[in-house]
Amino acid sequence: MHQAYFPYDFLSPRRIVFGWGRRAEIGPLARSLGRRAFVVCGSRTLERSGALGELLGLLARADVEARPLATITREPEVDDVDRAVAALRQAGVAEGDLLLAIGGGSAIDLAKAVAALVQNPQSDTVRDYLEGVGRGLKIERPPLPLMAVPTTAGTGSEATKNAVISCYDPPFKKSLRSDQMIPAIVLVDPELAVSVPPEVTAWTGMDAITQLIEAYITRKPNPVAQALAISGLEITGDAIVEAYRDGSSRDARQRMAHAALLSGMALANSGLGMAHGVAAALGVHCRVPHGLACAVMLPVAMRVNRPVREAQFARIGRALSGRRWPSQRAAAEVAVERVEEMCQAVGVPRWLSEIGVRREQIPALVAGSRGNSMNGNPRDLSDELMTALLEEML
Numbered sequence: 001m002h003q004a005y006f007p008y009d010f011l012s013p014r015r016i017v018f019g020w021g022r023r024a025e026i027g028p029l030a031r032s033l034g035r036r037a038f039v040v041c042g043s044r045t046l047e048r049s050g051a052l053g054e055l056l057g058l059l060a061r062a063d064v065e066a067r068p069l070a071t072i073t074r075e076p077e078v079d080d081v082d083r084a085v086a087a088l089r090q091a092g093v094a095e096g097d098l099l100l101a102i103g104g105g106s107a108i109d110l111a112k113a114v115a116a117l118v119q120n121p122q123s124d125t126v127r128d129y130l131e132g133v134g135r136g137l138k139i140e141r142p143p144l145p146l147m148a149v150p151t152t153a154g155t156g157s158e159a160t161k162n163a164v165i166s167c168y169d170p171p172f173k174k175s176l177r178s179d180q181m182i183p184a185i186v187l188v189d190p191e192l193a194v195s196v197p198p199e200v201t202a203w204t205g206m207d208a209i210t211q212l213i214e215a216y217i218t219r220k221p222n223p224v225a226q227a228l229a230i231s232g233l234e235i236t237g238d239a240i241v242e243a244y245r246d247g248s249s250r251d252a253r254q255r256m257a258h259a260a261l262l263s264g265m266a267l268a269n270s271g272l273g274m275a276h277g278v279a280a281a282l283g284v285h286c287r288v289p290h291g292l293a294c295a296v297m298l299p300v301a302m303r304v305n306r307p308v309r310e311a312q313f314a315r316i317g318r319a320l321s322g323r324r325w326p327s328q329r330a331a332a333e334v335a336v337e338r339v340e341e342m343c344q345a346v347g348v349p350r351w352l353s354e355i356g357v358r359r360e361q362i363p364a365l366v367a368g369s370r371g372n373s374m375n376g377n378p379r380d381l382s383d384e385l386m387t388a389l390l391e392e393m394l
């Protein structure tokens, strides 16, 4: 391996329940964490399709009182967190309460932040706890127990220890992070993703693939995380393209949900890289959704890092293609080509101008891409190099 392998730590959810139709088990699972569940929901489609109603009915049958706390349909902002924490405090938190997140990464991140902050009242705003902004307060007391039910196969937030929170004035996108924030129970029912539209399937799926690749080649590796990452890439194969074309494909939805979960476990224990660094800046300066931003940046991030990670790229090439290649060089090239083909097949734009980026925004994007994700990138990338790379993508 390219880095010292030992020693290592590994954190993950206490219990993972995975399977088609297994949402039927939500009641007893929630009941094992408490009696009253504050629900953070991630999409109106869930409400409209009846899926949310079905889940709430199952909770009632298991003697869990469900209380709606928030519905969020975009990536969470400082105000969203502060408002939900205030509402929960007003409701009066008691013994036996839990948070239940049903939705994509946004809902799960919001629930994670709320569960942590309601138990840590040193400040009224999440901002004071975010990395690199505010007062640098820490999550000291254990958060309320949290159960995550992801409905998009993407961010892997159900298995990570951070919540990404945005602010547009002043512009930042930063993490609230604590080892204690990993959800206690994760219930993954890939059938819940059947109603996710193709575009969201593409973006969230590419986020998972970016996370698997960046966690695999990062300069902060962890042997368990890397084993999970490569296994996730093997199972992904063409599943993202299939799920994009046929949303009801059970095989594709299962493979993507599993890959997304593994990507979360991998990134929570290793590092990320350039694509995620720039994606945060694209989110806050150009309002590009996280998964789309990662997808646009991934091929470039791979080409930039390949010279220092040839052996890892060869392994990725074999995992994604499911076959051997005559040389390491050929296999490494396949890794990049496969990702470029995937992006094209699921309609990811190639140029930054196509996602609304203007030349004069590049200095802010370069500055805004620095942080925890970028620190995990295999190569050091100077401001000059980053500027040149982004300008080439206009």
Ligand SMILES: [Zn+2]
Binding pocket: 155, 207, 208, 211, 276, 290, 294
């Ligand atoms: Zn991501």
